[in-house]
Amino acid sequence: MNAKDAIRSSANLSSMVLTAYVSDLDDADLMRRPGEGCNHLAWQLGHLIASEVQLLEKVAPGQGIELPEGFADAHSKEQSGNDDPASFHAKQTYLELFDKVRSASLAALESYGQQDFDSPAPEDFRDFAPTMGDMFTLIAIHPMMHAGQFVIVRRQLGKPILM
Numbered sequence: 001m002n003a004k005d006a007i008r009s010s011a012n013l014s015s016m017v018l019t020a021y022v023s024d025l026d027d028a029d030l031m032r033r034p035g036e037g038c039n040h041l042a043w044q045l046g047h048l049i050a051s052e053v054q055l056l057e058k059v060a061p062g063q064g065i066e067l068p069e070g071f072a073d074a075h076s077k078e079q080s081g082n083d084d085p086a087s088f089h090a091k092q093t094y095l096e097l098f099d100k101v102r103s104a105s106l107a108a109l110e111s112y113g114q115q116d117f118d119s120p121a122p123e124d125f126r127d128f129a130p131t132m133g134d135m136f137t138l139i140a141i142h143p144m145m146h147a148g149q150f151v152i153v154r155r156q157l158g159k160p161i162l163m
Contacts, residue, residue, distance in 0.1 A: 002114060003114065003117050003133055004109060004110070004112070004114060004117075007109055007133070007136045007137055007140050008106060008109060008110075008140075010137065010140040010141055011102065011105065011106060011109070011139070011140035011141075013144075014140055014141055014142070014143045014144045015098075015102055015143065017143065017144060017147050017163065018048070018098070018143040018144075018146075018147065018150070019095065019098075020162050020163070021147060021150040021151065021154060021162065022041070022045070022091060022094075022095070022150065023162075024159060024160075025041070025091065025153075025154075025157070025159070026091065027042075027085070027090050027091050028085070029041070029153065029157060030042040030045065030088070030091055030094075031083065031085050031088070032153045032156065032157070033153075034149040034150075034152035034153050034156070035152065038149060039080045039149075040083065041149070041150060041153055042085075042088040042089070042094070043075055043079070043080055043082070043088070044146050044149065044150075045094040045098065046071065046074060046075030046088065046089070046094065047075045047146075048098065048142060048143055048146060049067070049071075049075070049094065049097045049098050049101055050067060050071060050072040050075050050076075051142060052098075052101045052102070052105060052139055052142065053065060053067055053072070053101055054072075055135060055138060055139050055142075056101065056104060056105050056108060056139065058121075058122050058125065058135060059108060059112070059132055059135045059136060059139070060108035060111075060112070063104055063107065063108045063111075064101065064104055065097070065100045065101050065104050067097065068089075068093075068097075071089075071097075074087055074088065105136075105139050105140075109136055112132075112136070116132055117131060117132055117133030117136070118131055118132075118133065119131060119132045120132070121134060121135045122135075125138075
């Protein structure tokens, strides 16, 4: 397994976990917060999508997707306290956008040269992800950084344990 294979595998596992955790949730469930001071799941889904679009632009300019008007702003840090369901999207919209941006990320990964993974990441990411390979890894695993919060909401709702 080479770096590209490992990153692709991580991205696919991360996508599978995220989509499984929201599979039996409805739009109202997405407005739940796992705890005080935590972001509700709708905001987190939008954050994951908007972040992936931004990260993809850093590693593969022009290969991302276009988000609906106002989407990134609605899922910005400044809007994380917004609990108005009308400000957010239906689960199906989030899943469709996630699939689109994840497909674009995987396509960018496939076209990326193996020799370029060791190239320095953009300056503003080097403390966290020093190389372009690290940037692709961050894209791949970012949903897993939020997965535990989805589990808490699932437990609050009495949903079955999936993994």
